[in-house]
Amino acid sequence: MGMEVSFISAHAQGWTMAESQFSPPEVALGETVYWYANPHSDSDPQLGWVSERPGRNTVTLLVFAPGVGFVEKTSVRHRDDPGLHENANWRSHGGWEYSEETARQRRLSAAAADMIVSREKATKASSNGKR
Numbered sequence: 001m002g003m004e005v006s007f008i009s010a011h012a013q014g015w016t017m018a019e020s021q022f023s024p025p026e027v028a029l030g031e032t033v034y035w036y037a038n039p040h041s042d043s044d045p046q047l048g049w050v051s052e053r054p055g056r057n058t059v060t061l062l063v064f065a066p067g068v069g070f071v072e073k074t075s076v077r078h079r080d081d082p083g084l085h086e087n088a089n090w091r092s093h094g095g096w097e098y099s100e101e102t103a104r105q106r107r108l109s110a111a112a113a114d115m116i117v118s119r120e121k122a123t124k125a126s127s128n129g130k131r
Contacts (some may be wrong), residue, residue, distance in 0.1 A: 022082055023056075024080070024081060025098065027102075029050050029052070029053065030049060030050060031050050031099075031102045032048070032101055033047075033048050033049075033050060033061065033096040033097060033099055033102060034097050034098070034099050035048040035061055035094050035096050036094055036095050036096070036097075037094050038094070039077070039081075039084050040091075040095075046064065047099060048061035048062060048063035048073065048096065049062045051072070054074075054075075057077055058074075060074045060075075061096060075093045076094055077090055077093065077096075078095065078096055079096065081095070
């Protein structure tokens with residue numbers, strides 16, 4: 001019964017079960033991302049900054065539009081969100097993905113964290129061998 005209620009609730013909100021279980025990549029306030037008016041097209045990416053995380057799957061962006069300035073884009077979902085294929089309302093808000101700079105910084109941070117963990121393990125193994 002719990003799964004049935006969950007399924008009905010998800011459909012009432014316009015989601016399928018697969019969509020409601022989607023987890024977008026982590027993104028922090030202030031990180032740069034690319035915003036796409038059409039989340040399924042690679043054309044015309046615009047640089048944006050994450051200004052809010054109002055929901056688990058949505059962000060609010062400040063997108064720089066030449067000749068206009070900053071434009072707020074609300075309820076934007078990651079381009080890999082499966083709900084964007086079925087829900088035209090979600091698609092109308094566009095889609096985001098990491099900018100090259102944010103992706104590079106995240107890779108460097110992950111590599112540094114891995115190096116620290118490896119160093120700590122090596123230090124622990126070395127100190128255990130001396131006992």
